Amino acid sequence: MVLSRFWLVIFISSIIFVIFSLFSGNSYTIDFVLNGKKDDPILISEKYLNEIPKFIQDSIQKNDEKTFVINRDISNADTTYVFSNKVVKIYSGKQKSDGLLPTCKSTLLDLILPLMAYLAFFCGLMELLIISGASQKLAKILSPVFVKVFPSIPKNHPSISYMTLNFAANFLGLDSAATPFGLKAMESLQEINPERDKASDAQIMFMCLHASGLTLIATSIIGYRAAAGSANPADVMLPCIITSFIGTIAAFLIVGIKQKINFKSASLVAGLMGLIGAIIGLLMYVNHLDLIGKNYFTSNLSALILVVIIVFTLILSFIKEKKFTEANTTVYEAFVVGANNGVKTGVTIFPYVLGMLVAISLFRNSGLFEIISNWIAFIFSNLGVAKEITDALPVALLRPFSSAGSRGFLIDSMNTFGADSMTGRLSSIFQCSAESTFYVIAVYFGSINIKNSRYALGAMLIVDVICVITAIFVASWFF
Known part of the structure; x- marks a missing residue:
């Protein structure tokens, strides 16, 4: 009985917190919770190319793979900009475990x-x-x-x-x-x-x-x-x-x-x-x-x-x-x-x-x-x-x-x-x-x-x- 209740508590509270994070703006997407894999980069935002800083726009356009990586803090995961189909996807952080x-x-x-x-x-x-x-x-x-x-x-x-x-x-x-x-x-x-x-x-x-x-x-x-x-x-x-x-x-x-x-x-x-x-x-x-x-x-x-x-x-x-x-x-x-x-x-x-x-x-x-x-x-x-x-x-x-x-x-x-x-x-x-x-x-x-x-x-x-x-x-x- 105790194990069952504990299981329900962590299951339901986790789902509620995920939904709250999405609608409060703390998370951009919750797809990673379902489909992501451990250590995958997490999508935190999407912007049009003209909405990001000019130096990043230039760096993306010069890169054959249409990506740009910023690594200002070596203790944290890189922030990666990926340009595809008129949209720049911004990734930062790593997923803690498999979805x-x-x-x-x-x-x-x-x-x-x-x-x-x-x-x-x-x-x-x-x-x-x-x-x-x-x-x-x-x-x-x-x-x-x-x-x-x-x-x-x-x-x-x-x-x-x-x-x-x-x-x-x-x-x-x-x-x-x-x-x-x-x-x-x-x-x-x-x-x-x-x-x-x-x-x-x-x-x-x-x-x-x-x-x-x-x-x-x-x-x-x-x-x-x-x-x-x-x-x-x-x-x-x-x-x-x-x-x-x-x-x-x-x-x-x-x-x-x-x-x-x-x-x-x-x-x-x-x-x-x-x-x-x-x-x-x-x-x-x-x-x-x-x-x-x-x-x-x-x-x-x-x-x-x-x-x-x-x-x-x-x-x-x-x-x-x-x-x-x-x-x-x-x-x-x-x-x-x-x-x-x-x-x-x-x-x-x-x-x-x-x-x-x-x-x-x-x-x-x-x-x-x-x-x-x-x-x-x-x-x-x-x-x-x-x-x-x-x-x-x-x-x-x-x-x-x-x-x-x-x-x-x-x-x-x-x-x-x-x-x-x-x-x-x-x-x-x-x-x-x-x-x-x-x-x-x-x-x-x-x-x-x-x-x-x-x-x-x-x-x-x-x-x-x-x-x-x-x-x-x-x-x-x-x-």
């Missing part, structure tokens, strides 16, 4: 189809793990801890192994593998959900822990920083780990208090201490490496572990081939069945993702997001917050809505202020310390047709705020 119709197209072609391919492959592997018995063994090993965190899940339930694989993939920065494992976990949790259209306590806890984004190897962030010319692209690793870990603990406490979980359980404390020990151990190892060693380690560890998981699954399936025979199938046929289920899941979640991304597209292109962002930055600056921090806030504000959008702000901030500036580093920490909340809710709850997300959205947004505050303190401490 409504291009968003519909790109959601299918650039997001859902690749996601369906990932889902098909990893759901095929998951089917092999299920029939071979590996998922049941993993669930049995981890049951003592998971039943304390998820009290409503029966002991040794298959969802435990799926959630473990999801957390592990997130931890290692394996986004392409994390989503299929997570969707499989939600599907398994739905089997024991007493109210099919309402999110269960276990599903909410899993969603919030997943969205808190605990990450050890921020491979993509390191890549962006290296491309932006950072002297030490991996220097944000430790701040990212600390921030995301605090976000994960906050998510666990917020949801745990709501669900009245027993935090004094010995197995729960042991599991948490084991996780902390593993993080500290890996940090100590990475910290003693030189620059080349860090880059080599971070770029290869995640990929190596993913390859090991694939090889392990296939070899185990070969060894346990009798179990496939008993199930009246073969290893290859089981993989195909799992892959087919992954494709079906992709088709199911498409409308949910489309609805959310179209609303976000309207929200950004309407100008509302920019106004809200500027006001928040203004308030922070008047509270004495350093400009280096307020300059990075757009990344934090957009991150819950759109990973691609916040990534664009991240790259822009590093290009504008420098990859090794406080703004560039803080933007990097913002980007890797949490998930895209609204996208995650649309995908995960949409995959199992959950209509009532209960308090999941509120809890996840609180965790996002905690991650932002933590990132600011951690970045100030380190840099």
Whole structure:
């Protein structure tokens, strides 16, 4: 219910603001909101040739392409005059994101189809793990801890192994593998959900822990920083780990208090201490490496572990081939069945993702997001917050809505202020310390047709705020 109302609010308010801007004269056209593409120049006016300054008229007429570009302020987009059919069209500024119709197209072609391919492959592997018995063994090993965190899940339930694989993939920065494992976990949790259209306590806890984004190897962030010319692209690793870990603990406490979980359980404390020990151990190892060693380690560890998981699954399936025979199938046929289920899941979640991304597209292109962002930055600056921090806030504000959008702000901030500036580093920490909340809710709850997300959205947004505050303190401490 909360998600539905929020979706309606940003959708309707964006449309109203677009119409108001058109009739108040702040916008010359609203066609870009429907048909424009990201980074396209925006049409701001049309004039007859004799209505523009004489020097621009002369420059246009001398140019073979009948265009003239003014670039007086290098921090803003060029103003371009294009003469065609007796009219001079004036363009200025760049579009923030794809318009409504291009968003519909790109959601299918650039997001859902690749996601369906990932889902098909990893759901095929998951089917092999299920029939071979590996998922049941993993669930049995981890049951003592998971039943304390998820009290409503029966002991040794298959969802435990799926959630473990999801957390592990997130931890290692394996986004392409994390989503299929997570969707499989939600599907398994739905089997024991007493109210099919309402999110269960276990599903909410899993969603919030997943969205808190605990990450050890921020491979993509390191890549962006290296491309932006950072002297030490991996220097944000430790701040990212600390921030995301605090976000994960906050998510666990917020949801745990709501669900009245027993935090004094010995197995729960042991599991948490084991996780902390593993993080500290890996940090100590990475910290003693030189620059080349860090880059080599971070770029290869995640990929190596993913390859090991694939090889392990296939070899185990070969060894346990009798179990496939008993199930009246073969290893290859089981993989195909799992892959087919992954494709079906992709088709199911498409409308949910489309609805959310179209609303976000309207929200950004309407100008509302920019106004809200500027006001928040203004308030922070008047509270004495350093400009280096307020300059990075757009990344934090957009991150819950759109990973691609916040990534664009991240790259822009590093290009504008420098990859090794406080703004560039803080933007990097913002980007890797949490998930895209609204996208995650649309995908995960949409995959199992959950209509009532209960308090999941509120809890996840609180965790996002905690991650932002933590990132600011951690970045100030380190840099």
